[in-house]
Amino acid sequence: MKYSMAEEIKVFRSWSSRFALRIIWALKLKGLEFDTVYEDLTNKSPLLLQYNQIHKKVPVLVHNGKVICESLVILEYIDETWKQNPLLPEDPHQQANARFWAKFGDDKVLQSIWGGVFLKEGKEQEEGVAASMENLKYLEEEIRGKKFFGGETIGLADIALGWLAHYLDIFEEIVGVKLIDHEKFPSLAAWKQEFANAPIIRENWPDRDKLVTKYVAMREANLGKGTPK
Amino acid sequence: MKYSMAEEIKVFRSWSSRFALRIIWALKLKGLEFDTVYEDLTNKSPLLLQYNQIHKKVPVLVHNGKVICESLVILEYIDETWKQNPLLPEDPHQQANARFWAKFGDDKVLQSIWGGVFLKEGKEQEEGVAASMENLKYLEEEIRGKKFFGGETIGLADIALGWLAHYLDIFEEIVGVKLIDHEKFPSLAAWKQEFANAPIIRENWPDRDKLVTKYVAMREANLGKGTPK
CATH class of the missing domain: 3.40.30.10 (Glutaredoxin)
Structure with missing residues (x-):
């Protein structure tokens, strides 16, 4: 170092x-x-x-x-x-792919899960689940056959989508809805595990229990109110 | 060429x-x-x-x-x-600035003007105008004393914000609200003119009358319905 x-x-x-x-x-x-x-x-x-x-x-x-x-x-x-351990590949088309999935993660995956499922109830939540599943399906197709979105090593898209590997479980637990299961999204589920347990990633997750407490309170305060981040 | x-x-x-x-x-x-x-x-x-x-x-x-x-x-x-006529500067911090303003343009300026003003009426539109003015104020501060967001030449942020230089006038005309005027935003107004009239930019604007017809119809079809792009 x-x-x-x-x-x-x-x-x-x-x-x-x-x-x-x-x-x-x-x-x-x-x-x-x-x-x-x-x-x-x-x-x-x-x-x-x-x-x-x-x-x-x-x-x-x-x-x-x-x-x-x-x-x-x-x-x-x-x-x-800092050029060591690059987050983006050299090839411009692979770079574009990484940026595309990072953006898709924030614009679509995060929005549909957070705004559409986590902060909703009933009928609205059902629509959010459908939209989220549709978005996750694209991630499943992209990660199939690969270890990381970045290939053999963690890259920009993995980091951008990384919240799925820890926070999503907590959101799922709080609302009682399973979005990424091994049956429907086997490759994405495998990626979640691979990413969550990678050195450096694993060592830096915030405490799970504290996150549960925080997000339970946040959901109660914001249900139906829109989409705070 | x-x-x-x-x-x-x-x-x-x-x-x-x-x-x-x-x-x-x-x-x-x-x-x-x-x-x-x-x-x-x-x-x-x-x-x-x-x-x-x-x-x-x-x-x-x-x-x-x-x-x-x-x-x-x-x-x-x-x-x-294609490295000729770069859209992004060499310096990483200046690159970050260009990306920041491009993203701000899409996430905030476009959303507040399109979703908050153009597709709204009455009280909701008033709130959208206030939010838009707040966002435009940041652009005014950033462009003050510069020819383009990219400095002396057109860069990534100019291209991303470029719709303001032609489409905004049309949106303003249709809803009867002036957002960028020379009194409130002198530097941004000057940039609009500089950008709109730059060679290559000027030659490629879609026909103004056709745009007015299109956006009048689009507004009528979508008023109050959300925020299609």
């Missing part, structure tokens, strides 16, 4: 944010040391609000005084800045 | 899509020749549905048999594949 004293790498995160976790994974996969600032999202620090004036969210990366926001943008920055 | 007979570049677009237009601009800024397939979005071709099975949308780029979907992903592919 190389570390230059002259280099400042700082991550603003919360203990639970699945978006911030992407940055922790990426920096650790790169073998970088960094400082972590834990934010209380109910009482955000002046520094976070200054650095991420627009979205007022974690994660924020600060590298030698330069501020970068938005987790997918930060991942690209990390991969461009 | 260089053109290799061996190279196949094909763009699936519609005459009006502001997302497809991004790809036309990018390819022309790169000085590339390409074939265009005009899709009727009310009767999509089997080839489009095969190439973009997931989103079923234009644009789709086909390069030597390789298929790429999602306009921002396609722009990255184009810039990575």
